[in-house]
């Protein structure tokens with residue numbers, strides 16, 4: 001990619017709220033609160049953060065399954081909201097979702113070959129014989145033995161079901177997969193197999209992947225870059241090295257600290273994740289993280305921090321780090337109060 005080429009996906013200032021419901025009917029849930037990010041062609045960007053931070057909501061907006069309240073999503077340089085009918089059909093071909101629970105995308109009554117062929121049928125692609133050949137090719141691509149073609153989803157393991165869902169998602173040769181925790185519903189023993197499959201597909205097909213995950217260990221293995229979300233906002237983005245070696249946002253540091261690590265040298269002991277994530281109905285003022293942040297200063301509860309660059313690929317939204325960048329994680333332990 002040349003420096004001037006637009007990213008495959010660009011998210012600009014996306015906001016998404018939901019009615020809070022019940023007695024709080026006049027209030028709203030701030031699920032996504034002004035997010036900017038981009039994914040380049042063939043790149044794996046992981047989106048991480050605690051439960052409720054807005055990852056799935058943002059993923060649904062990006063996959064075209066939900067419309068943002070404001071802000072824009074550009075795919076291949078074009079505003080998705082401004083696409084005409086033909087443009088939307090093309091967008092839905094080029095961007096495919098993969099869900100946590102594979103059963104959500106599989107019809108229980110259909111043999112899996114039919115599920116995999118369905119996107120081809122729906123888009124009027126190929127004669128029956130050509131479709132059969134394509135289904136066989138897709139099954140082999142995702143490592144499904146051919147003899148499973150006539151089985152129903154319930155006859156397959158969870159890992160095999162997810163392979164079927166991935167095969168169906170790949171049928172129309174998309175350029176971006178939006179995978180929302182695609183392995184977290186699977187047995188631990190098969191999670192690695194599906195992750196390896198995604199890594200391999202990305203390599204072979206040049207796919208870009210927006211990978212939504214809880215598990216930072218998985219993210220470190222699969223990603224080129226990582227975006228960390230907290231209460232609807234992206235607080236830090238960077239390459240895997242930026243994020244894991246030199247995290248700048250205290251929330252990122254706390255998340256990394258929470259990963260169990262056998263090597264004590266690689267454990268960070270200064271920024272524990274204290275307390276619960278606040279309600280997105282009434283998020284804290286200023287930096288949303290200030291209520292849990294051991295380094296918060298007065299300004300943090302008043303002003304929303306903008307993104308500060310910490311390197312060519314690295315930025316974080318933290319007033320404290322902007323003034324005194326945090327040292328690499330592996331260096332001498334930093335104690336609260338030494339900044």
Ligand SMILES: Nc1ncnc2c1ncn2[C@@H]1O[C@H](COP(=O)(O)OP(=O)(O)OP(=O)(O)O)[C@@H](O)[C@H]1O
Pocket residue numbers: 018019029030031049050051052053054055056057058214280
């Ligand atoms: N359809 C909806 N109606 C009302 N509130 C919603 C809806 N979808 C999401 N929310 C709320 O928006 C916030 C963000 O939810 P979201 O599912 O995007 O978070 P998440 O980061 O994906 O969490 P998890 O890690 O648990 O999957 C949460 O407070 C959630 O309750």
Ligand SMILES: [Mg+2]
Pocket residue numbers: 055056057180
């Ligand atoms: Mg989610």
